[in-house]
Amino acid sequence: MLQFLIRRSFGAVLILVLISAFTFFMFFAIPQDPALLACGKNCTPDALEIIHKNLGLDQPVTVQYWHFLAGIFTGRDFAVGHCDAPCFGVSFANNQNVWDTILDRFPLTLSLTAGSLVVFLVVGLGAGMVAAKKRGTWLDKVFSSGSLVVSSLQIYFLGPLVLLLFVYSTGWLEKPKYVPISEDAAGWFAGLLIPWVVMATIFTANYTRMSRSSMIEQLQEEHVKAARAKGMSGNYTFFRYAWRGSLVPIVTILGIDLSSLLGGGMVTELTFGLAGIGRLALQSVIDKDLPMLMGVMLISAALIIVFNLIVDALYAVIDPRVRLS
Amino acid sequence: MTTQTKPEEAPAAAAGDAFLSVRDLKVHFSTEGGVVKAVDGLSFDLERGKTLGIVGESGSGKSVTNLAVLGLHDRRRTAVEGSIALDGQELTEASEKQLEKLRGKKMAMIFQDALTALSPYYTVGRQIGEPYMKHNGASKRDARVRAIDLLQKVGIPHPQKRVDDYPHQFSGGMRQRAMIAMALACNPDLLIADEPTTALDVTVQAQILDLLKDLQQEFGSAIIMITHDLGVVGNMADDILVMYAGRAVERGSVREVLKTPQHPYTWGLLSSMPNLTSDVDEPLMPIPGSPPSLLNPPSGCAFHPRCGFTDLVSGERCSGERPTLPGGRAAACHLTGEQRQQVFIEKIQPRLG
Numbered sequence: 001m002l003q004f005l006i007r008r009s010f011g012a013v014l015i016l017v018l019i020s021a022f023t024f025f026m027f028f029a030i031p032q033d034p035a036l037l038a039c040g041k042n043c044t045p046d047a048l049e050i051i052h053k054n055l056g057l058d059q060p061v062t063v064q065y066w067h068f069l070a071g072i073f074t075g076r077d078f079a080v081g082h083c084d085a086p087c088f089g090v091s092f093a094n095n096q097n098v099w100d101t102i103l104d105r106f107p108l109t110l111s112l113t114a115g116s117l118v119v120f121l122v123v124g125l126g127a128g129m130v131a132a133k134k135r136g137t138w139l140d141k142v143f144s145s146g147s148l149v150v151s152s153l154q155i156y157f158l159g160p161l162v163l164l165l166f167v168y169s170t171g172w173l174e175k176p177k178y179v180p181i182s183e184d185a186a187g188w189f190a191g192l193l194i195p196w197v198v199m200a201t202i203f204t205a206n207y208t209r210m211s212r213s214s215m216i217e218q219l220q221e222e223h224v225k226a227a228r229a230k231g232m233s234g235n236y237t238f239f240r241y242a243w244r245g246s247l248v249p250i251v252t253i254l255g256i257d258l259s260s261l262l263g264g265g266m267v268t269e270l271t272f273g274l275a276g277i278g279r280l281a282l283q284s285v286i287d288k289d290l291p292m293l294m295g296v297m298l299i300s301a302a303l304i305i306v307f308n309l310i311v312d313a314l315y316a317v318i319d320p321r322v323r324l325s
Numbered sequence: 326m327t328t329q330t331k332p333e334e335a336p337a338a339a340a341g342d343a344f345l346s347v348r349d350l351k352v353h354f355s356t357e358g359g360v361v362k363a364v365d366g367l368s369f370d371l372e373r374g375k376t377l378g379i380v381g382e383s384g385s386g387k388s389v390t391n392l393a394v395l396g397l398h399d400r401r402r403t404a405v406e407g408s409i410a411l412d413g414q415e416l417t418e419a420s421e422k423q424l425e426k427l428r429g430k431k432m433a434m435i436f437q438d439a440l441t442a443l444s445p446y447y448t449v450g451r452q453i454g455e456p457y458m459k460h461n462g463a464s465k466r467d468a469r470v471r472a473i474d475l476l477q478k479v480g481i482p483h484p485q486k487r488v489d490d491y492p493h494q495f496s497g498g499m500r501q502r503a504m505i506a507m508a509l510a511c512n513p514d515l516l517i518a519d520e521p522t523t524a525l526d527v528t529v530q531a532q533i534l535d536l537l538k539d540l541q542q543e544f545g546s547a548i549i550m551i552t553h554d555l556g557v558v559g560n561m562a563d564d565i566l567v568m569y570a571g572r573a574v575e576r577g578s579v580r581e582v583l584k585t586p587q588h589p590y591t592w593g594l595l596s597s598m599p600n601l602t603s604d605v606d607e608p609l610m611p612i613p614g615s616p617p618s619l620l621n622p623p624s625g626c627a628f629h630p631r632c633g634f635t636d637l638v639s640g641e642r643c644s645g646e647r648p649t650l651p652g653g654r655a656a657a658c659h660l661t662g663e664q665r666q667q668v669f670i671e672k673i674q675p676r677l678g
Contacts, residue, residue: 136401222441229395229436230456230507231429234421244446320491321445 089291128211151205343370378562429456439500450488570627
């Protein structure tokens with residue numbers, strides 16, 4: 001297991017370097033000059049040149065990339081001041097330290113994605129298991145057809161609807177906002193409840209259907225029958241024998257869904273006016289803010305890689321046959 | 326429908342005396358296409374310490390019968406009629422809770438393919454120990470000791486080490502041994518073995534059968550051996566029940582059924598088996614046709630469309646009247662006793678060598 005993690009970590013570093021190089025060089029393929037933004041409305045060629053020099057844009061792209069990579073480990077000095085390692089540069093748009101900005105926004109994005117992950121896994125798998133257990137009954141039909149309807153909803157439609165119903169008309173729930181969990185755990189929960197549920201909704205339906213069909217398949221397995229034949233109860237075989245096996249395809253789908261989870265996070269942040277990594281990413285693209293864009297890309301890529309590592313480790317936890325091969 | 330349905334007569338021993346006594350058992354599934362009569366009026370008895378071989382082609386109702394004994398059929402779609410009495414207790418009327426207490430403790434099943442019947446997610450030891458914990462209230466540690474003990478008994482080398490292995494770390498023969506150990510965890514009085522050797526190669530087959538015989542002597546269990554392999558039955562069983570289309574067509578001791586079979590279906594089964602002493606060029610005689618659909622079984626004797634001797638029976642009896650199976654050593658066939666003997670001696674015996 002340890003060997004597996006070490007091997008995968010080396011791979012992860014390589015992937016991050018490749019992603020950073022690709023993003024960096026692609027950025028300079030955009031015809032527009034990023035210095036124009038910092039230069040403002042009354043830009044003169046002289047001013048532009050100074051800005052170029054300050055941002056390091058007068059050097060060849062490969063040298064710039066090298067400075068960027070080296071800066072992560074050693075820190076860099078800019079016209080606006082020193083930037084400690086790990087230094088991802090300062091924003092072209094507002095001269096803010098990229099790493100500090102990301103650290104500031106990251107807890108919200110992590111809270112949002114992790115929270116909705118928990119919601120859709122619990123609700124989705126739960127509903128799927130109930131539907132499988134009560135297969136063919138009205139409950140199964142409600143869950144199955146309900147998941148079809150729900151899966152066609154969109155965050156930017158459902159979000160305002162939920163806000164209108166539960167916040168503005170009735171005042172039952174709090175308007176979404178972010179309070180760090182370290183400051184006020186209850187406030188953190190109350191502020192993120194609506195975003196979690198709305199964001200989870202689009203994923204829940206898929207997991208309900210997956211979990212249902214996977215459970216039904218597993219319940220027909222011979223080893224489930226064999227467990228019944230040795231006197232284990234229906235509930236015991238359902239949870240111990242069938243459920244365990246039903247998780248394998250679900251973990252697979254989860255691995256594929258991780259990147260859409262970040263995408264869903266961006267839409268959710270914009271829908272509810274929350275300032276997380278997703279909003280930062282969008283803004284940096286609009287502003288042609290290379291350092292910020294690089295920072296956001298790398299942190300997202302790292303997040304996806306870590307999630308994928310967890311998913312791969314989960315396979316081994318669920319299925320002992322994976323552990324040895 | 327002109328088919329007369331008569332309940333089968335009970336075997337010679339009075340009902341309820343035997344350890345396991347099945348009377349006029351009917352297992353019907355409702356499907357979209359109609360009612361499948363998987364078992365349709367089956368009776369047999371089994372004494373403690375004895376082995377009954379149930380023989381028949383795929384789809385003859387062998388496995389369904391035994392799932393019904395264990396109560397493992399899908400209750401929503403299956404109608405079970407008749408009586409199954411285990412040690413005097415009626416199983417068809419037992420609640421799920423009562424059955425759970427009997428399964429694994431008083432009656433246990435050995436499945437055909439241990440690769441699919443053992444869960445890949447738990448260690449062999451845990452799966453063997455589980456019924457012991459459930460039925461005897463044993464602790465985890467005691468269950469593990471019991472599992473090691475059982476693995477030793479079924480001939481797994483280094484049981485202390487192998488008890489923590491997962492099924493995929495076992496070979497095919499070892500998995501089957503572990504499966505048997507799992508069934509024996511609580512010393513069941515009735516052991517149902519559903520084609521326990523079909524998935525194994527021949528040398529391992531013989532080992533497993535020897536193991537079952539030894540264990541039966543030690544534990545005194547009654548065994549139902551479901552198989553389509555007459556060689557296995559000849560080796561293991563005391564009595565044989567030949568099933569066709571959900572009904573018993575012939576019953577008798579192993580010697581009687583294998584040496585002087587009386588039913589044309591049994592003749593067919595025996596003739597389709599290779600014989601080491603006969604001429605190499607002698608072709609095998611398969612039974613023509615295929616097993617009937619149980620959704621819409623043939624009228625009269627279910628075997629009549631595949632039977633080569635219907636012209637010996639006067640009139641339309643074979644296709645119009647369902648033959649009954651009398652008690653004791655018997656066959657359900659319209660041929661008279663003399664006819665059967667004559668046909669067997671003249672046409673069948675020479676082929677069997």
